[in-house]
Amino acid sequence: MNGQIGAALAVSTVIFALRPDLESGFSTLWLPLVRRTREPYLDQWALPGGGLPTDEELAGAAARTLRETTGLTPKYLEQLYTFGDPGRSPGGRVVSVVYWALVESDEAALAVVDKNVQWFSADHLPPLAFDHNRIVEYALWRLRTKVEYSRIAHAFLGETFTLAQLREVHEAVLQKALDPANFRRTIESSGTVVDTGQRVAGVPHRPPRLYRYNDSVHAVDSGALEPAIG
Amino acid sequence: MNGQIGAALAVSTVIFALRPDLESGFSTLWLPLVRRTREPYLDQWALPGGGLPTDEELAGAAARTLRETTGLTPKYLEQLYTFGDPGRSPGGRVVSVVYWALVESDEAALAVVDKNVQWFSADHLPPLAFDHNRIVEYALWRLRTKVEYSRIAHAFLGETFTLAQLREVHEAVLQKALDPANFRRTIESSGTVVDTGQRVAGVPHRPPRLYRYNDSVHAVDSGALEPAIG
Known part of the structure; x- marks a missing residue:
């Protein structure tokens, strides 16, 4: 751990809940996204998250930014993966520690929904800010693998x-x-x-x-x- | 991903190989450690690793620091977990993205061994620098869980x-x-x-x-x- 070089650190969270597909009525996976109110990617949808304050635990920062934007406080919030490609953010390198959670429908129904926070079908996402489409794809892949051998x-x-x-x-x-x-x-x-x-x-x-x-x-x-x- | 705050970023790697226990002769898990040549934790053993340069991929930095210290180039080097407790490093916060790998005995035998690089039995480690004992414990736990349901x-x-x-x-x-x-x-x-x-x-x-x-x-x-x- 010698010679560490400073980099911007952020946390983001992928939250999945089951909701009926609008056309078929069958349950499908949905997740809440937040509209960006600044550059880069102004007005594009992104995962809930934010920068990591110096004195905050990683999981604590993920829970706080999630609560502040969506009102959600999942029982389980666990680390998924850290994304750190040098080119993933314009204007300077950002390493994002990504958390994920699954929430029951009752809990999901308590989420804030307004013009800047909305739920999207996980398999029909618009182009998201940064590499967030790739992050959601990875989370979906992990979820689909894990459901076969765990509870x-x-x-x-x-x-x-x-x-x-x-x-x-x-x-x-x-x-x-x-x-x-x-x-x-x-x-x-x-x-x-x-x-x-x-x-x-x-x-x-x-x-x-x-x-x-x-x-x-x-x-x-x-x-x-x-x-x-x- | 607004308001990111700079933090020191490092990568570390846990490499497991099977070697005979010195007393029983049975195969047990071993890992290579590197002696620190500077403060903090001068002369204590630590996981191979180092700071993250601005333009290097996370996995690339893990592979490079591993190769430079131990001579090992594992076929598989995968992300394990990111450790970022505010108090885990004296003298300023360091977030460590930890990779891990398993290597065959033939490959492990090619590793550098000198006074600053040695193999230790994973279940009988000395007190390591930083929170590296905890990191190894977590890696062992993951390995023991995964061996039951995967190849x-x-x-x-x-x-x-x-x-x-x-x-x-x-x-x-x-x-x-x-x-x-x-x-x-x-x-x-x-x-x-x-x-x-x-x-x-x-x-x-x-x-x-x-x-x-x-x-x-x-x-x-x-x-x-x-x-x-x-």
């Missing part, structure tokens, strides 16, 4: 859920329809969920069973995305 | 290997003995390795079969540790 889908669901709700999360993340019977067999044989013995209230005829995650199964991830470190 | 062990092996060699890698990483018959059944049923039809040369009586990784199986990771991005 990451849990972050989108409440404490209990139906198998149909769990399947819907997998379908939204993987962008493909899954056969309900096959999905049920796969999930049940994995042992990752437990039948709570309860059923959805207020459904008169054959209400669906409610499941919860099986905490006794070793989770690859301890949090939503990546284990907390420390 | 990460491959990075320690050549193109073909015996099941005993593969088991030895898992044993070294997980720090526990694995039953050979159970391990064989688990690996064979996973479909992740393929019998090449060849056997180890030069062994007259029942030479062990040689296997290779099954490239048609979806790999969670495309490289050694983390998929390349870009």
Whole structure:
């Protein structure tokens, strides 16, 4: 760690939530973006974020800038990757430590929405400021890889859920329809969920069973995305 | 990405290789460390690394500082995590982007070893400079988690290997003995390795079969540790 050379440091955050696609009605991944109010990239959409003050933890700066712009305070906010290509920002090198989070729909509904903060479908983004399209693509890739071997889908669901709700999360993340019977067999044989013995209230005829995650199964991830470190 | 505030940026690298434990003879994880030749932490051991020049890619800086100090040029060098606690470096904040790599024993044997570069057993480290003990602990944790669901062990092996060699890698990483018959059944049923039809040369009586990784199986990771991005 000799001879460090100063560089501008920033944090940015990718937040995913499930929302219905406006055309198909199926759940898809959405994320909030913030309109830039200064150059460079004036008026273009960008990930929530900002510069890193000298005395603030990286995760703290990510949480604060996210809260200030969108009003969101996700339970899980974890480091995704650090982007530092010399040419990624005009007018001087900026290294961005990127965090990410998944939020439940109820939580997502609390986000600020105005002319400078809006939700976009993750697979239909406009050209974003800086290399933020590439950052979102990387986050999507990580999410789609992780959903297959971890309980990451849990972050989108409440404490209990139906198998149909769990399947819907997998379908939204993987962008493909899954056969309900096959999905049920796969999930049940994995042992990752437990039948709570309860059923959805207020459904008169054959209400669906409610499941919860099986905490006794070793989770690859301890949090939503990546284990907390420390 | 407004209002970025300058901070010192550095890169460091954790390199793991398998070497026999000096007492037990069993394979264990080792890593090369570099003795610091200046303050702070003069004469203490530290991860290979250095400051980030303005025009160098993060991964390029990690590879260069690693090569300059240890002579190693790993095939896979991937981003692990960015450490940026305000108090982690005396005399001014330093944010370190940490890379990691796994190297085969043949490659590790080419590393420079002198009074300022030495290999240490990953589980028996002296107090290192800065927060480097914590960084190594985090890397070990990630490695031990990943070996269970990815083909990460491959990075320690050549193109073909015996099941005993593969088991030895898992044993070294997980720090526990694995039953050979159970391990064989688990690996064979996973479909992740393929019998090449060849056997180890030069062994007259029942030479062990040689296997290779099954490239048609979806790999969670495309490289050694983390998929390349870009």
